[in-house]
Amino acid sequence: MRRHHRSTQKSTGSRLRTALTAVFVRDDGQTTVVECRRCGTTLETTDTTCQTCGCDELARYRLE
Template sequence: MGLRIVLETVFGRDDSGTIVEECRRCGTSREPDGVSCPTCGCDGVARYRIE
């Protein structure tokens, strides 16, 4: 068994969730390929995995 598989099993990594991206400054939902927030222009992105 590969090291990656062992680590994913131990730490419970699961890639089956939905990724949500929001602006760190104002909370506006963002597109994954967006460069900056369309509302406030901030470049900071918060990513959340929803399972």
């Protein structure tokens, strides 16, 4: 009996790319990582509050 294998490489790759782009955004040669100070959730650079716990205290790390 043959198994039908559906390739998820394209959808997994695009989801991974979206997630990495959200975490590591380049501006002026630097990478910015934004994390919630309360729960540690990694957020997008445009977020002003944590989507998980609602905290508005965000830590921004700039990496060169």
